Amino acid sequence: MAKFIFKMPDVGEGVAEAEVVEWHVKVGDRVEEDQHIVDVMTDKATIDIESPVSGVVTTLAGEVGDTIAIGGMLLVIETEGEVSEDDAEAAAEQIEDDMSDAPTSEEVAERIEAENPDASDADDAIAAAPAPAPASAPAPAPAPTSEHRPEAKVLASPAVRQRARDLGIDLAEVKPAADGRVRHADLDAFLAYNAGSGFGAAGGTRADETIKVIGLRKRIAQNMAAAKRHIPHFTYVEECDVTDLEELRAQLNAARGDRPKLTMLPLLITAICKCVPQYPMINARFDDEAGVVTRYGAVHLGMAAQTDAGLMVPVIRDAQAKNLWQLAREIGRLAEAARTGKATSEELSGSTLTVTSLGPLGGVATTPVINRPEVAIIGPNRIVERPMFVPDGMGGERIAKRKLMNISISCDHRVVDGHDAASFIQAVKKLIETPALLLID
Numbered sequence: 001m002a003k004f005i006f007k008m009p010d011v012g013e014g015v016a017e018a019e020v021v022e023w024h025v026k027v028g029d030r031v032e033e034d035q036h037i038v039d040v041m042t043d044k045a046t047i048d049i050e051s052p053v054s055g056v057v058t059t060l061a062g063e064v065g066d067t068i069a070i071g072g073m074l075l076v077i078e079t080e081g082e083v084s085e086d087d088a089e090a091a092a093e094q095i096e097d098d099m100s101d102a103p104t105s106e107e108v109a110e111r112i113e114a115e116n117p118d119a120s121d122a123d124d125a126i127a128a129a130p131a132p133a134p135a136s137a138p139a140p141a142p143a144p145t146s147e148h149r150p151e152a153k154v155l156a157s158p159a160v161r162q163r164a165r166d167l168g169i170d171l172a173e174v175k176p177a178a179d180g181r182v183r184h185a186d187l188d189a190f191l192a193y194n195a196g197s198g199f200g201a202a203g204g205t206r207a208d209e210t211i212k213v214i215g216l217r218k219r220i221a222q223n224m225a226a227a228k229r230h231i232p233h234f235t236y237v238e239e240c241d242v243t244d245l246e247e248l249r250a251q252l253n254a255a256r257g258d259r260p261k262l263t264m265l266p267l268l269i270t271a272i273c274k275c276v277p278q279y280p281m282i283n284a285r286f287d288d289e290a291g292v293v294t295r296y297g298a299v300h301l302g303m304a305a306q307t308d309a310g311l312m313v314p315v316i317r318d319a320q321a322k323n324l325w326q327l328a329r330e331i332g333r334l335a336e337a338a339r340t341g342k343a344t345s346e347e348l349s350g351s352t353l354t355v356t357s358l359g360p361l362g363g364v365a366t367t368p369v370i371n372r373p374e375v376a377i378i379g380p381n382r383i384v385e386r387p388m389f390v391p392d393g394m395g396g397e398r399i400a401k402r403k404l405m406n407i408s409i410s411c412d413h414r415v416v417d418g419h420d421a422a423s424f425i426q427a428v429k430k431l432i433e434t435p436a437l438l439l440i441d
Helices: 084-102 158-167 184-193 216-229 243-254 264-278 324-340 416-433 435-440
Strands: 002-007 017-023 037-039 044-050 055-060 067-069 073-079 135-138 204-206 231-241 284-287 294-295 301-303 305-307 311-313 352-357 376-391 395-410
Touching: 017 216, 037 073, 037 216, 067 204, 073 243, 158 184, 216 311, 231 416, 243 264, 243 395, 243 416, 243 435, 264 301, 264 352, 264 376, 264 416, 264 435, 301 324, 305 324, 395 416
Parallel strands: 301 352, 352 376
Antiparallel strands: 002 073, 017 037, 017 067, 037 044, 055 073, 135 204, 231 395, 284 294, 305 311, 376 395
16 A cells, blocks of 8 residues: 655646635545546636546545645545556646646636626526525514513413414413413414514524635635725716617517527617727726726627626627627627636636626616726616606607616726716717617717
8 A cells, every 4th residue: 555645736827826625525535546536726727636546535635715835735545556756747747737728717706896696687697696594493573571471470381382482472461271271272362363463483593604715706805805905986877768778679689580689788788889989998907006007999898797606707809899689699608608617718808898787686776896907897777667757749748657777887086087987978878868879880
């Protein structure tokens, strides 16, 4: 028998350490050569590591969330035969080669936006709601404050007492049977008489949980904290009448044939791309260490999407060069790639401006966090119907039901002035409220 010390492989690109995200083996497990044993995350990628030898695991170097240096011990495997130093080095080199060829998630966390968001449409966000923890017994509600006899003097079985506690009922308030003992039937009569008094428990209790922040969620936390710490945000919100835009969207979808269904997002992106040339500072990145702002001629639009792995921002390359149907198709493709974990590093990096949407959960207004090092992020909110004063065609006004949507924009105040942000959104609003202009080159 021999002990094989498997060290953290060198993944290149200047990476000095990796964080353990998930162990797929434990001490005492039998592993085979090339078996998936652990997932680790670096600043560059999330990597699946396989065992270079067969044997029994005797030692794990760290727990989930721990950081291990490149070249440090990862685990120890007891093998049935001798493993030569040359064989061990060859196996480690093969693993390093395999990992270097695997698709990475470079800059995934840097493309993260704080709203997170669930939405029914693929272009708004991809839902990833965690399962709720199992509920235990309901919490007792406060007992009535009126004067009463102590509960200890009331005759009742343990089952009746427990039911009364669960319902928040003071047994001293319940009229007992002739023998002075409170029974379930007496509780039922009390509840029927006091049906509107709210004696049911408001909700159940759950056990406290301690969740370690690791992996992509840890990167999200770090980048969101850095964005808020370094960037002086300001948010501007404007209300837009999208009644005519929604009518145009319905007409286009009715005649779409085999083309993808249009949601609001392709129309909004088109409006944004048409307005960016007038306000180039919105479509920019700020290198605050070098003191340099880069204003981009092309719009590489980030699209915040919620996934099981965390919030990702796939990028629509050259959004300004695509028509409505091309945008809709690219939005669907990228959203699906992010949701299934198949998005490449290139698809998850390089955005110059980001749009984030909570879809039907969009709320009245949002204050999105900027996707650093970008200088602006745009957030459409929920569409609502309200009565509005509109021209009646005879010089007066009438009340009509209209569809309204607020658009939020957060900007880096070091680079973007409030006047520029407001002017940009006003230009977008004009296109949205006059949708025929969106179809004009």
